Amino acid sequence: MDITNIKIIAEKEIAQAVTLEELETLRIKYLGKKSQLSKVLSGLGKLSQQERPLVGKAANECKIIIQSLLEEKVSAFKINSAESGVDITLPGIRKELGKEHIISTVLKDISDVFVKMGFCVVQGPEIETEFNNFTGLNIPLDHPSRESFDTFYIKTEKNRERLLLRSHTSPVQIRVMRENKPPLAVVVPGKVYRPDAVDASHSFMFHQVEGFLVDKNIKFSDLKGMLQKFAVEFFGSQIKMRFRPHFFPFTEPSAEADISCIICQGRGCSVCGRKGWLEILGAGMIHPNVFKHVGYKQGAYSGFAFGMGVERIAMLKYGINDIRLFFENDKRFLKQF
Amino acid sequence: MKFTYNWLKDYVSIKVGPEKLAEILTMSGLEVKALTKKADDYIFDCEVTPNRPDLLSLVGIAREVCALTGGHIKTSLNKIKSNIKEKNGFQVLVKDKTACPRYMAVVVKDVCVGGSPAWLKKRIEAIGLRSVNNIVDITNYSLWELGQPIHAFDLDKLNKQIIVRFANPGEKITIIDGKTMELDARTLLICDNANPVAIAGIMGGKETEVKKETKNLLLEFACFDPKIIRRATRNLGLSSDSSYRFERGVDLEVLPFAAKRTLDLIKNVSKDCCVKQVTDLGTKTGYKKTIILEPDKLNNVLGVSITDSKISRILKSLGLKLAKLENSFSVKIPSFRPDLSIEEDLFEEVARIHGYSNIKNTQPYIKFNSVKDDPAENIKRIAKQSLLREGFFEAITYSLLSAALAEELGFANTESLELLNPLSQEASVLRPSLLPGLLQVVKNNIARQNKDLKIFEIGNIFNKDKETARLAFVATGIDYSAVNSRVNVCVETSTLHLKGVMENIFSSLGIEDVEFLPCHEKLFHRGESFIAKNKSTTLAIIGKVEKCALESMEIKSQDVFACEIYLDSVKKIAKLLSGFKPYSQYPFVVRDISLLVEDKVVFKQIISTIKDLNILSIEEIKLADYYKGKHIPKGFKGLTVSIKYRSDQHTLTDSDINSMHDNIKQALKTKLEATFR
Structure with a gap:
């Protein structure tokens, strides 16, 4: 599987995840030692002089993107759960204003x-x-x-x-x-x-x-x-x-x-x-x-x-x-x- | 006014199709409300403005079409000429020449009354009339053609002569549709020697109507005073195609033309009939006027540059006669255009035919105004903003209400202004206050389960002396503003609640120093309603609405609180500009005093006792708590007052504050017999 495909599939799966557990599984799948990306990175030595920097760059970029997507999603979960102190989805404390006829x-x-x-x-x-x-x-x-x-x-x-x-x-x-x-x-x-x-x-x-x-x-x-x-x-x-x-x-x-x-x-x-x-x-x-x-x-x-x-x-x-x-x-x- | 495309073509060659014609007429001021295709013809339904009685006839519309599309009037129209001379005919007596300036009576013998020929029936029905018989249909046809209403009597049912006179009070007539009408002395009648035979200009009598058996006719071509006809139609609740035209005024010069045309048409359907006698009484000449028109002025007023020759062409095409003077035209107005009396009327004629859409839009240069905005509007705007922030909704209620309700709510009827001609008893007096209207809004909302309400209105109220601006607001149920819906902390509305709203309005208008006196209005609950005053000026009344008043409004289950502010008084003392006050650089200290006083001691006494000490370093005094009941002896109340100390000279020390605080306590103790806890 090439790097672009990895990215596309990862983005999709992260977007679909609904629990923190699922996100952890995805992290291991895409960023863990046994992940495809890790394999690509560890296999760089085997590539030719020309290919090596290109593939390396692409793989690293992909890794960063997946990482930030996961972090974003995890923090979003945390804000929404009571853990962080405020359930911001509760109605705001607001004053009902009157209206002109x-x-x-x-x-x-x-x-x-x-x-x-x-x-x-x-x-x-x-x-x-x-x-x-x-x-x-x-x-x-x-x-x-x-x-x-x-x-x-x-x-x-x-x-x-x-x-x-x-x-x-x-x-x-x-x-x-x-x-x-x-x-x-x-x-x-x-x-x-x-x-x-x-x-x-x-x-x-x-x-x-x-x-x-x-x-x-x-x-x-x-x-x-x-x-x-x-x-x-x-x-x-x-x-x-x-x-x-x-x-x-x-x-x-x-x-x-x-x-x-x-x-x-x-x-x-x-x-x-x-x-x-x-x-x-x-x-x-x-x-x-x-x-x-x-x-x-x-x-x-x-x-x-x-x-x-x-x-x-x-x-x-x-x-x-x-x-x-x-x-x-x-x-x-x-x-x- | 209804007409058909094919019928109109009898009088004018129309160069455009029906849709285009409708558009052209609409854009020239004869608004075509509906255009309907019916078989091979098109029916136009137009709205004729009251100044143009000439357009209530096909000939008038044809004239307009000529001017607009450049067609020409067909010869058949020119043939309509009078060959009828005044001679001694059937005896007619007109008692009031102003009420009936011209009256023509034509005797026609040996007519054959029967069904109308197909062409006649078709046209009469196309314009929405019912075909009755050939004679009646012809009178309608001729009316439509020239705009002159015609009435046909059965001559043999008439007793000797025609008398045009006002009715005797209580006189009765049974009209064509079978109804018997009782008349008053201002109704003009057509009578024979014995009885009324028609209500002049409106409807004929049953007794003398033209029927199958009718052999001889008396045709009436008359002209009546529009005012008299209009009053009678309104008074009797009776109108007709004839009265519609008489009310707007008919051209009295058209009478002989209409007579000739009608007789021609009758001869056409009843070959053997013959005209016996023609009577023509009254004025022969109608509206006459000569207007001088200056083309320069015309162009200046309209903002156009239309050439003299075009102006002349347009006016001539409308049937006006022009003579060129040095820098102007002398324009002779024909009798069928009584709406044209001044130069400006002709400007409109030229603009109309030239086309309003051909006048290029320009931008006026607006100079500084010599009038000023009304300062009262500013007061209303500020007060309104304050109320909107407090969560009040603006209502607009009717300024008219029922006299009974006004009285029940305590507004004496000697003060109220009554209408001479109310539509109903529900709306017969001008509101003496905004509160009845707002209470009605409360009632209607409660009936629709909207039980929690805060509403206000700004509007004028009326009493014998004058019309004045007021602002009123009412609240009932639970006040949800400033309350988190999740937490569901409820605050019931109360008098003090409304007082807060009122205070915010006053403070936004720079009004302090408000005193309260008990209010004795019937609308309000005694003991819980007050008059707010500044010196001797009444600014508002505020309080709880009396139970009886609510019951008469069918509000049973909840309390209502109301306040009405007298904006005219407020306007006099409002201070909209308040200057900057420098503030202290030093820190403050807050100290509370919890005290117990007798019930009769009011909060204001506590405040003034403190203020009377003239302690400069008191920045603010606030009520922090107020309690009665448990833990408080009977006849007493407990209060906690927070005092904020700050000096603008130095930082206050503990001993500074202690000494001020002790002074205050001492004063409260001696003056109000307060005890401290």
């Missing part, structure tokens, strides 16, 4: 993308005036979304104005713009409310992230560029984004943005309805009437705004199939993320 994490992750670009975070109140939630945002008095089917109203009024639970995070646009002059780059993560009966995909309370950038000469192409960057940062570099015209009273032109389906990479699956695209956010250039309502001079500024539903994004990203799970707060759910 997945919605908080996603809210923060979305906001952080924009914060890195220079946005700051503002939170508005959940109880809003009708002006901030609707009128200021160019939503006409007779618009269906103002009806009690679509917005929760509060029994108490304030200064003769109806109060409501905000139905989107956009009123924060009005609050911030009334108090501040551009440049403005703001993200608004928060809770919103709509009277939808609760089922697997509806909830009367959910979360949105709103964002807006207002300055001189902000363009629609900037809006596209920035949201494309968001998609890549948040969902990954392989993500494609497309923009479709849409309608919102507070933006003009308006758009809806889709991302290539994160489940099927755009090939078409049940999640994206075989379309390959997932609707992810609404956006547009802030409507001149909104600027008018906050007291900005006509034509002085331009800007864009966007908004997205956080539960939907979390459900897509983490494969959660029922919106109610977020608010049930079962410990087994909270522990997972």
Whole structure:
């Protein structure tokens, strides 16, 4: 048997050994006086001048390798047996740490993308005036979304104005713009409310992230560029984004943005309805009437705004199939993320 | 809005296949939700945005297709013209011109009501409607074609005239599907001389519907105020293809075209019929507007460079009329596009047809913001980190809860904010505290065998005066954190446990000096609940949740401990920056004192007795042991206090320490009647 074969077989047998006794037997077999290697080494004298150093070197190397393999294995056995003092396979003494709610994490992750670009975070109140939630945002008095089917109203009024639970995070646009002059780059993560009966995909309370950038000469192409960057940062570099015209009273032109389906990479699956695209956010250039309502001079500024539903994004990203799970707060759910 | 590929081809030459068309429409703002192949045709199901009532008709969609694919409108469409003149016909009385700005009534005699011809039936069924009879099917067909809802009455069942008026409160009508509806005074009705014959714009009455026996018709082409129709559909829970269009607004200039087209179609299926009388009341002109569009501004806002000729071509292809001015266009808006009222609306039109995807992405230059981050967010973040380290899980609960529960847990309903229109009684008031929601989480988890829980929530609470931020945490069962699962040392959660968590939060926010007063909230157990204060400001309430409260939540088998922190108060006194304090270079010595005091003596008294001595070399005082019961006389408790001595001037000698230690013992003895063991 040549030296290479000895090595291969020895390695295999050592790997298979499960007791210290077996390892001792192997040591005698491969490194003992009667082993093949010993025979090779003791027979070196019989070899020719050229062969002798080559064979000698190979045999010695083989011996060293087998020796170290055996030692490694033996010490591994010793660590695992109680002999050395600690059974390191016992569970570590660790403190169970708490976890942030997945919605908080996603809210923060979305906001952080924009914060890195220079946005700051503002939170508005959940109880809003009708002006901030609707009128200021160019939503006409007779618009269906103002009806009690679509917005929760509060029994108490304030200064003769109806109060409501905000139905989107956009009123924060009005609050911030009334108090501040551009440049403005703001993200608004928060809770919103709509009277939808609760089922697997509806909830009367959910979360949105709103964002807006207002300055001189902000363009629609900037809006596209920035949201494309968001998609890549948040969902990954392989993500494609497309923009479709849409309608919102507070933006003009308006758009809806889709991302290539994160489940099927755009090939078409049940999640994206075989379309390959997932609707992810609404956006547009802030409507001149909104600027008018906050007291900005006509034509002085331009800007864009966007908004997205956080539960939907979390459900897509983490494969959660029922919106109610977020608010049930079962410990087994909270522990997972 | 549903339509089929072949049907649309009647109005426009389509240069692309159905799949491609669906994509083009979707990318131009008319989202095709589903495209289904059916026999030799394709059915498109689109979502029309509320600003585009014109797209609720095949002609409107055909116009869009022309603009997008460069086809042209087929001549058959142009033929739809009114030859109907206003004359004295069937008597119509419109009581409210705002509610009903235009009303056309056409009398058709000697019709033959029967089954629809195959082509008609096929199209009506393809878009998901049920074929009823030739007349009803034609009204639907014509509606789909031009977007104008049409109602056909059996003329012989009508009593003399048509009156358009609001209902008398409590007035009733039996509608086509057999249901009897009771109406309120804000519902607009179509009536004859005696009775209501239709709910305007929504549904016709049973009595006057067109049946096989019908010989003569009164066709209604009308225009109603969208607000009135919308309110009525919501109020009655009743809607139809007609109300869907009226709610969004129909083009009142289309009425005579629709009338002509409908009559042509009726003549087609009922050869011997004849038009007798045509009444046309109200406004004849619809939406009108001229907008000045500056191409420079358009290119600037969109971030593109589209030529004047392309802008002009796009707008013309949409049916708008343009006149070139010096540096701008004057754009005349037709009545079917009431959504176009300002220059920006036209920017969107150009961008839409040009294609959003043809607008190259650019990177905005973001300047320093003029707004600042809210410091309260920083407080929340620090507190949250502290809780996560303590092994608490974050929960998010609904901000709405049942009024009954709020009251049962001791939140007076005079303070709480109620919804005007709650979805259910379970969610009818705004939460006055985070604790009811968290207790509900505890209840649900216990019901699912998750008995050991530590959870928290950060969120806003609401009462009459304002909306404020709170942080609350609750714990129940066994606390496994810091416990080796193998060894199974169990620590039951307790008030002091939660106090520790609260202290860690406070110390991470630089808040010391917290005093405790007894708490008398109904939610908490008397004697084991406290208000944490800093000077006169309440920072938190903490303690054991009252048994009755737990029982009302159906938590029966275990104690629950809770704490709610008032973040607005905390924000005012938080000190997030603490400077470096130099520390001593000399060694320390720890000495214990084991003492026996009466039960009424509290730990804080022991600490302040020691502190009052102002001994500079005390670095730390710790409670090392606390015991009652066996070996301790009744009415007393035993404590061991560890005192760490260290000077920052020199190494303390035995005699230094002895003298300080004896002083302390002496003070404890005189002030607290402590005995030593």
